[in-house]
Amino acid sequence: MRRIISVLLENEPGALSRVVGLFSQRNYNIETLTVAPTEDETLSRLTVTTSGSDKVIEQITKQLNKLIEVVKLVDLTEGSHIERELMLVKLKATGSQRAEIKRTVDIFRGQIVDVTSTIYTVQLAGNSDKLDAFIQAVGPAGVLEVVRSGVSGIARGEKVLSL
């Protein structure tokens, strides 16, 4: 099952490589990974999406917790949560396609952020399924380049992951 694990990590050199190393050492799978400092500069917030049986996920969280630089972590998929991924996609847009693509972007609540006579560059945020659906909707043939940020997530309601 797909899981989103959110980690507060000491913002120190080498800390990220320890997290990534752990996944490859122990044969766990990383689907997406995002990381950036938080409002407290001494901490980074890292979101990793992975998949595995409950037993594997339990080991992943335990092994992550053993890393000295990991301060706290939570499996967001255990409760209700919001997940978002940002995508920038460059699309071939000529002739009648231009209007059609514009309409599709609107339906998906994206924005066209750069335009040339033959190209639209579209920005789209949402959960990963929505981004996949957009690519399907515009037709993969017109897609020239895709950049996805990987998943970021946060718990709904009162729950906070902080010190």
Added chain:
Amino acid sequence: MELLSGADMLIRSLQDEGIEYIYGYPGGAALHIYDALFRQDKVKHILVRHEQAAVHMADGYARASGKPGTVLVTSGPGATNTITGIATAFMDSIPMVVLCGQVASTLIGEDAFQETDMIGVSRPVVKHNISVRHPEEIPEVIRRAYYIASTGRPGPVVVDIPKDMTTPNERYEYVFPKKVKLRSYNPAIRGHAGQIKKAVDMLMAAKRPIIYAGGGVVLGKASKELTELAHKLGFPVTNTLMGIGGFPATDKQSLGWLGMHGTYESNMAMHHSDLILAVGARFDDRVTNATEKFCPGARIVHIDIDPASISKTIDADVPIVGPVDAVLKEMLGLVAESKERPDAEALKSWWKQIDEWRAFHGMRYETSDTHIKPQEVIEAIWRITNGDAYVTSDVGQHQMFAAQYYKFDKPNRWINSGGLGTMGFGLPAAMGVKLSYPDSEVVCVTGEGSIQMNIQELSTCSQYNLPVKIVNLNNQALGMVKQWQDMNYESRHSQSYMGSLPDFVKLAEAYGHVGIRIDRKEELEPKLREAFAMKDKLVFLDIYVDPFEHVYPMQVARGSMKDMWLSKTERV
């Protein structure tokens, strides 16, 4: 205010940490540190002949004393040569700090001479590693390194020190921190009271209980509490290979150790038990055999300081995260308060069954009129040393024979590379023990394959006068490999034969030691006694043993715990 250079701060921090010996090898990037070492006499340095041996020495010391060992090496090859030693310590959770020189921080990343990314190289085999970024940090980094290495589940910590962090003419204020506080590292200091209560209730209700005690009992200094609990409850105890000595082997409640080459009675009792109390053990593959067939009727209480060890391979019914000594103490308190006692009738019939298993096999082996049997050698050493020696071993058949036939009644006496299985571990480990326990008998049980992986350390033994006894069970082959080839590859002995062996007697003599060859059965005991009488000499005993001997019992691959070979022809 005291101003010191980074190198002097490093050595001062080691002094303030209470470090007596460090084991190492100098080189370019570590020269400022070696100079600081030269200008003081509190911290003593032992110069090895290969960096791997320095780590095993520190490791042997740590296993015998329970205190962290310390290694000092230079950058590049000095650092990478420590990796096998670090991995050995990591797998067996041995506290250790490895100080590595590094090229100057201005050169890092430029493929400078003797540059290696030691933080990256060591990362998968350390508990933690730290790179020094400013000379002023050194006391804090050293304090933190020892704190992390020796608390919680212990392990090796590498400290990478770029050369410009130790420059002699740059001085900073020296302050050794009294306390370490890490917001992201808080090992458990006691177990969950509710879980402990639940576990004790299960112990009281068990009909066929067994205590399965691992290396955590030795590392966690809990052998007194474990022994007391086992005696109070009257339960049988089996140790893991790493847990040997955690419960006295000559105690009538001891079943010996379990797993691949464990005793028949241990493996049978585990398989048929209805309750397993696992203490500081990690259900590794050399214990459980096929996990899906593991102990079908048993409920499991698992105590461990490391939550990741619980339910990793075998699910625990009652997990208890905490230091084993504290948890066992709490259990003892509850047992003392409780009016309940384990079912005496059930225990009696359980012991009757166990005694039948004991009588059935009893670690018997065939003797021979012509060949010396390796098992006989170990039994003789046990007698001659009154069962009170520190015994280190290398890896292979001799390791199994030593663990099976030397009966350890005390913890910290059996010193072997259990997790990683590192050949070449035995001699340097013995040296580390002998240095700190000069009045104790220290024996290295080895084989002609393993000993040659670190034999250069015979030279270090001469330099520092380390009169260990080396017992080379010479079967002229890589015995364990050969045994597997006999059993699984129709005796095709691919590369398991050591075609050209040195004359070990002459070799020992060349290093200034005593060499004794034993190849006749009747000479065994008298020559062993002669060797052990030479208290101040390193004696290399080259003992020619039966080259066809196998280690038994041996679990049948992919079977359950009770599926074993008991001899070359007998399978149960």
